[in-house]
Amino acid sequence: MPSQPETYMQNRSGENEAKGAAFAGPAALARSLLAWYDQHGRDLPWRIRDRGQSHGQHQSQLRADPYHVWLSEIMLQQTGVVVVTPYFHKFLSRWPTIAALAAAPLNDVLQAWAGLGYYARARNLHKCARVLDTDFRDGFPEDTATLKTLPGIGDYTAAAISAIAFARPANVVDGNIERVVARLRAVAAPLPGARRELRKLAGEIAPDQRPGDYAQALMDLGATVCTPRNPACGVCPWAGSCQARINGNAAEYPRRVAKKAKPVRRGVAYWIERDSKIFLERRPARGLLGGMLCFPGSEWLEAVGESAGESAGESAGDAGDHLLPGEVRHTFTHFHLILRVSVRRAENHETDRPAGKWVAISELDQAGLPSVMQKVARHALGAMAAAE
DNA sequence: TAAACGTGGAT
DNA sequence: TATCCAAGTTT
Numbered sequence: 001m002p003s004q005p006e007t008y009m010q011n012r013s014g015e016n017e018a019k020g021a022a023f024a025g026p027a028a029l030a031r032s033l034l035a036w037y038d039q040h041g042r043d044l045p046w047r048i049r050d051r052g053q054s055h056g057q058h059q060s061q062l063r064a065d066p067y068h069v070w071l072s073e074i075m076l077q078q079t080g081v082v083v084v085t086p087y088f089h090k091f092l093s094r095w096p097t098i099a100a101l102a103a104a105p106l107n108d109v110l111q112a113w114a115g116l117g118y119y120a121r122a123r124n125l126h127k128c129a130r131v132l133d134t135d136f137r138d139g140f141p142e143d144t145a146t147l148k149t150l151p152g153i154g155d156y157t158a159a160a161i162s163a164i165a166f167a168r169p170a171n172v173v174d175g176n177i178e179r180v181v182a183r184l185r186a187v188a189a190p191l192p193g194a195r196r197e198l199r200k201l202a203g204e205i206a207p208d209q210r211p212g213d214y215a216q217a218l219m220d221l222g223a224t225v226c227t228p229r230n231p232a233c234g235v236c237p238w239a240g241s242c243q244a245r246i247n248g249n250a251a252e253y254p255r256r257v258a259k260k261a262k263p264v265r266r267g268v269a270y271w272i273e274r275d276s277k278i279f280l281e282r283r284p285a286r287g288l289l290g291g292m293l294c295f296p297g298s299e300w301l302e303a304v305g306e307s308a309g310e311s312a313g314e315s316a317g318d319a320g321d322h323l324l325p326g327e328v329r330h331t332f333t334h335f336h337l338i339l340r341v342s343v344r345r346a347e348n349h350e351t352d353r354p355a356g357k358w359v360a361i362s363e364l365d366q367a368g369l370p371s372v373m374q375k376v377a378r379h380a381l382g383a384m385a386a387a388e
Numbered sequence: 389t390a391a392a393c394g395t396g397g398a399t
Numbered sequence: 400t401a402t403c404c405a406a407g408t409t410t
Contacts, residue, residue, distance in 0.1 A: 072406080076406040077406065078394085078404090078406085078408095079395075081406080082396090083405090115394090116395075117393085117394025118395085119394075121393095121408085124409090151408095154408045155407085155408090157407075160406070174407080175404085175406075176406070192390095219406055228405090256403095259403090287392085289394085290393090331394090332392095332393075332394060332395090333395090372394085372395090
């Protein structure tokens with residue numbers, strides 16, 4: 001049986017001291033979180049959990065496959081578990097090993113990634129697979145310093161891989177952990193400026209034992225209990241030590257600086273059809289939707305004044321073009337986009353460019369179009385069907 | 389340091 | 400409908 005948890009009197013706040021609240025120290029916090037994880041942690045496809053014991057604490061953690069950990073961590077960057085799961089299975093099924101992924105053409109990887117967003121992740125994933133396959137034949141790198149030299153792997157991902165796949169102690173800090181720690185310590189400074197402080201506070205608690213389990217436990221806690229809105233403090237293993245909870249305002253953390261409003265950009269997408277095929281074009285290798293297959297179109301220009309559509313070419317199309325009714329709305333990270341769709345005659349467009357490709361309408365769904373272009377396709381087909 | 393970089397689900 | 404937000408990294 002575990003001994004009495006260590007405690008110390010919180011003395012930063014006179015109010016808490018007056019109430020006599022007992023706060024768990026770092027070791028006790030880690031221990032209670034791991035116990036919670038053994039009972040309530042989620043079963044996820046890229047995760048290995050030790051369910052062999054129902055009583056007591058596990059002394060060591062199982063190690064998940066480094067390829068699976070790496071792939072899942074890249075996919076999970078700024079992306080939810082529900083969205084990632086089918087992509088994770090699809091990738092592993094198609095490319096069961098790092099060598100297989102490294103051998104794949106980049107365009108195949110981008111096609112499989114379509115819909116997941118942040119396409120630089122897919123480009124870096126592929127680049128990283130080739131580096132791993134050529135420069136790390138002896139094994140997946142285990143230390144954070146080496147991991148951070150790899151494409152697409154930054155502070156968080158390096159720490160997560162090192163801890164989860166290799167059981168190495170690391171200070172894993174993601175958005176969930178920032179939120180949990182901000183509440184636990186009632187950090188008043190707003191994000192993103194408070195990152196450094198939150199990272200330091202998180203590091204004071206992270207244990208050397210079962211570092212990967214601990215990191216995943218804290219992320220699970222943030223995702224299922226210490227949620228952004230309406231946190232379930234009543235079932236939180238850290239509630240007794242949580243400063244914000246005791247202050248009664250856990251949901252107010254973490255504070256954030258106000259975000260800038262998104263501007264609106266407008267543009268036209270060209271629907272170029274011939275023999276039941278559509279002309280698509282691959283975007284430049286870097287930047288927005290870099291390397292992705294898209295409908296050709298005008299530039300996307302920020303709306304200025306009331307007739308902004310004209311500046312986007314809505315009234316400057318070639319002879320024979322005709323604008324379909326309605327519009328496609330899509331929001332990117334830093335701007336809103338409003339797209340009109342123009343049906344353009346193939347002979348009015350340069351359709352033999354190297355980056356161009358004709359795709360059967362019936363295969364548009366599997367062509368690997370990013371979501372915004374899937375919206376364009378759906379809108380175009382719907383508008384033309386309605387005009388019949 | 390700040391801006392760029394996707395998308396879908398929740399409220 | 401509008402806004403927030405998610406297992407961040409790169410430049």
